Amino acid sequence: MKLRYLEERIFKILIIFSVFLVMTSLVIIIGAVLFKGGNVLIHNPRVLITAPGPRYLLGGEGGFLHAILGSIYMVIPATLIAGVIGFGVALFLQSDYSNSRISGFIRTSLDILWGTPSIVYGIFMLTVLIFIQQRGCLLAGISVLILLELPIITRYADEAIKAVPNELKDSAYSVGATRYETSRIVGKYALPGIAAGILIGMGRGIGDAASVIFTSGAGSVMPSGLFESATALPILIFQQASSCYPSVREHAYAAAFSLVLIVGILNLVSRLLVRKFSKYVMRGK
Amino acid sequence: MVDTKIGIKIRNLNISYGGNKSLGANKNIIALKNISLDIPDKKLTAIIGPSGCGKSTLLKTLNRLLETRDNIDIQGEIYIGGEDIYNPGCPVSELRKKVGLVDQKPYPLPSSIYNNVAYGPRIHGNLKGKKLDGIVENCLKRVHLWQEVKDRLNSPAAGLSIGQQQRLCLARTLAVEPEVILCDEVTSALDPLSSEKVEDLLLSLKKNYTVVMVSHVLRQARRLADYVVFLYLGEVVEACNTEKFFNNPTHELSRKYIKGTMAGV
Numbered sequence: 001m002k003l004r005y006l007e008e009r010i011f012k013i014l015i016i017f018s019v020f021l022v023m024t025s026l027v028i029i030i031g032a033v034l035f036k037g038g039n040v041l042i043h044n045p046r047v048l049i050t051a052p053g054p055r056y057l058l059g060g061e062g063g064f065l066h067a068i069l070g071s072i073y074m075v076i077p078a079t080l081i082a083g084v085i086g087f088g089v090a091l092f093l094q095s096d097y098s099n100s101r102i103s104g105f106i107r108t109s110l111d112i113l114w115g116t117p118s119i120v121y122g123i124f125m126l127t128v129l130i131f132i133q134q135r136g137c138l139l140a141g142i143s144v145l146i147l148l149e150l151p152i153i154t155r156y157a158d159e160a161i162k163a164v165p166n167e168l169k170d171s172a173y174s175v176g177a178t179r180y181e182t183s184r185i186v187g188k189y190a191l192p193g194i195a196a197g198i199l200i201g202m203g204r205g206i207g208d209a210a211s212v213i214f215t216s217g218a219g220s221v222m223p224s225g226l227f228e229s230a231t232a233l234p235i236l237i238f239q240q241a242s243s244c245y246p247s248v249r250e251h252a253y254a255a256a257f258s259l260v261l262i263v264g265i266l267n268l269v270s271r272l273l274v275r276k277f278s279k280y281v282m283r284g285k
Numbered sequence: 286m287v288d289t290k291i292g293i294k295i296r297n298l299n300i301s302y303g304g305n306k307s308l309g310a311n312k313n314i315i316a317l318k319n320i321s322l323d324i325p326d327k328k329l330t331a332i333i334g335p336s337g338c339g340k341s342t343l344l345k346t347l348n349r350l351l352e353t354r355d356n357i358d359i360q361g362e363i364y365i366g367g368e369d370i371y372n373p374g375c376p377v378s379e380l381r382k383k384v385g386l387v388d389q390k391p392y393p394l395p396s397s398i399y400n401n402v403a404y405g406p407r408i409h410g411n412l413k414g415k416k417l418d419g420i421v422e423n424c425l426k427r428v429h430l431w432q433e434v435k436d437r438l439n440s441p442a443a444g445l446s447i448g449q450q451q452r453l454c455l456a457r458t459l460a461v462e463p464e465v466i467l468c469d470e471v472t473s474a475l476d477p478l479s480s481e482k483v484e485d486l487l488l489s490l491k492k493n494y495t496v497v498m499v500s501h502v503l504r505q506a507r508r509l510a511d512y513v514v515f516l517y518l519g520e521v522v523e524a525c526n527t528e529k530f531f532n533n534p535t536h537e538l539s540r541k542y543i544k545g546t547m548a549g550v
Contacts (some may be wrong), residue, residue, distance in 0.1 A: 100355065170350055171454065175405035175461050176382035189395045277541040280441040282394040 017086035025061035030260065037257025040250050047254055052220045059245035064255050066222045067236035071262065073138060073215065073223055074232055075206040078145035079153075082205075083198050084154035085146070090194075093154075094161045107158065110259050114151040119210040121148050126214040138223050138230040140215030148211050149201035156197020189281055192258040199267055206263060233259045292326030292465065292491075292495035293347060294364040300342055303356030306449065313358070316342045318519045321360070324512070329491040330492060331510035331527070332499045335547065337377035338516040341389075344467050347497065348384040349377055367467060382409055385458035389470040391450035394457075398434050401442045401453055405461035424456040425456060430487055448479025468498040484509060498530040502544065507531050515539050 041048065050063030093103045103183070114230075125144040129136060163187050172182040209232070212218070217229025233255050240252035298320040301313040312325055317339045324330050346352040346359060346473070351369060363370050370380050381427045393401050402421045406412045412420070420439070425431040430452045434445070442453055451471060457468060468487065471482035472547045487509055490496055500506045506527070513530040515523045515538075523530060523539045534540050 029334060165389050167390060168394070169353070170386065170388060171392045171394060171457075172404075173347065173350055174381055174386040174388075175408075175457060176367075176376055176378045176380075176406055181408055185394055190477075273415060278395075280397065280443060 009069050022120070033253060033256045033260055036250070036253035037255075040254035041257060047251065048258060051222050054220075057239055057243060057248060059243075059247050063215050064233070064236055064251065064258075066220065067233045067255060068258055068262070070138070070141075070216065070223050070230040071206055071232040071234075073210065073230065074141045074145055075202055078142045078205055079149060079198060079202040081142075082146045082149040082153050082193050082201060082234065083194075084208070086150055087157050087187065087194060087202075089154045090161050091159035091186070093158050094186075095179065095183075106282055107155070110151040113147075114155065117210070118148055118204075118208045122211040125211070134227075136215050136217035136229060137225075137227045138216060139226040141212045141230055141232065142226075144211045144215045145205040145208075148208060149205045150203040152204060153194075153197045156200065157194045159188070160185055160193025160197070163193065172261045188277070192274055192278050193280070199270055202266060203263060206232075206259070206266075207234055208237050213238070217245055233262075288291045289328065290326040290376045292325045292328075292365070293322075293324035293497070294362075295320055295322040295324070296362040296364075297321055298343075298346065298359075298361035298363065300339070300346065300351070300360075303358070314331065316344075316519055320521055322514060322521060322524055324495065324497060324514075326495050327491065327493065328489060328511040329496040329498060330510055330512040330514060331506035332497065332516060333501065333503065333506050333542075334516035334522075335542070336501065339519040340501075343516065344469050344497060344499050345386070347467055348381050348386050348387060348467070349383070352527045382461045383463055384465040384467060385463035386460065386467040386469065387451070387454050387458055387471050391447060391454045393445070393450050393453055396442065397439045398442045398445070398453065399438040402456050402460050405457060409461060420460055422458045425453075425460060428452040428456045429482060430456060446479075448475050448482065451479065451483055452486070455483070463494065465497065468496065470499050470501060473500055473501070481488060501549050503531075517542075545549045 053060045053062035054230030056062040172185045212232050218231045218235050219229035223230035237252050237255045240248050300317040301315045305312045510527045511529050
């Protein structure tokens with residue numbers, strides 16, 4: 001057999017093996033969460049809609065509604081704010097307001113921030129909290145998630161806007177559109193790419209414990225205001241999983257189940273919205 | 286060059302592009318050298334020349350679209366309707382409304398057919414309702430697209446064939462009532478039938494508008510244009526009426542270009 005045909009076969013086997021490896025680990029992880037968490041939820045579905053009792057983390061009564069709400073209250077405003085700021089920065093990077101040196105510097109900074117471990121963000125926000133003599137609260141949690149999501153959302157939006165053909169901008173400029181009006185057209189065209197960044201940013205935000213553990217208060221109480229303590233599902237999972245009570249450890253899977261479910265729902269809703277708004281976009285030309 | 290009323294007056298236009306420093310090119314690339322031209326009013330002028338001679342660059346300076354690109358240096362004066370368009374006080378948005386551009390490849394806005402045509406009138410005049418419907422219908426009729434799309438005005442414009450998209454882009458330009466229409470090789474991406482339709486349109490438009498067209502097809506320039514500007518390496522070689530250019534060119538380079546024997550020049 002000729003060497004190039006052998007290469008072709010080895011290449012094909014490698015690709016199939018990679019897909020198999022990824023899919024198997026994905027099925028095992030999600031399957032374990034769904035099976036173990038589903039088991040808890042079937043027997044005690046009220047944990048999803050019940051506030052925690054005073055001794056919840058010590059095996060006492062109650063559910064983890066506080067962490068579900070805490071996660072949603074933190075990640076949705078953080079993603080919306082990071083989305084708006086990120087889109088603005090991305091437009092700046094691509095526009096004639098900026099030159100290639102400034103854009104290059106901002107892009108490198110964002111890439112470094114993207115790769116920075118989330119605990120660093122947490123410690124930074126904690127330092128700010130100590131400086132302003134404020135304790136951990138929902139607002140601090142939201143703020144740290146904005147910082148955490150911003151590099152991802154901005155760089156995705158930046159790349160999506162970069163892919164918008166100059167001719168499309170010219171089309172808008174050529175009928176007398178201003179820069180702002182042209183940006184709206186560009187945003188509409190780049191929406192699928194921007195939305196992908198928002199989804200990935202939101203995924204990082206909702207799944208992260210290290211950044212919010214020091215900053216949101218991490219208390220076992222229902223979130224009751226911007227300046228009150230709140231917790232998130234990843235923090236709760238960490239607390240439950242490291243408990244010495246088997247019943248509490250089991251609840252960690254139920255909390256993980258609801259986290260997967262929330263991410264899935266947010267993902268689905270965003271995709272439906274993007275599909276609705278991007279039906280006019282010309283692709284592949 | 287021009288014995289009729291002048292629509293666009295270009296004086297001492299010099300354009301250079303900054304070299305890409307990241308690729309090690311520090312020198313500026315000169316795109317247009319000392320261009321002085323009179324483009325006649327309400328006529329069709331074709332800018333011709335080999336690839337890279339600065340045709341599109343010249344065209345896109347006429348509505349100041351070129352300045353949206355990085356590292357461009359534009360020197361000189363361009364007068365449209367007696368007004369110097371590079372005067373810092375000249376409102377760019379108003380200028381681009383007055384001087385519309387249709388590009389080589391049609392790029393409909395990411396919206397419906399209706400919204401594409403309505404876009405300009407909406408942003409300029411805040412128009413809506415029946416008045417806007419009237420403008421959309423009128424413009425689509427003028428580009429002979431109305432019959433083909435009247436039942437699907439709310440469908441995505443991206444779903445139209447490329448020839449239809451080009452006519453839609455023309456309708457979008459006409460909707461803001463420009464005085465000058467710039468066309469950058471508007472038929473180069475089209476099939477022969479669609480090209481014919483667009484050419485017919487350009488012929489009908491030149492009665493009411495100053496049309497400046499870039500073309501690399503000599504036969505097309507001969508068929509459509511009243512005046513021809515021949516550019517070579519960023520300089521105007523010859524600018525005269527079409528008949529004279531094709532039958533009795535003054536310059537040796539023009540003769541060679543028409544004959545197709547420019548290789549080796």
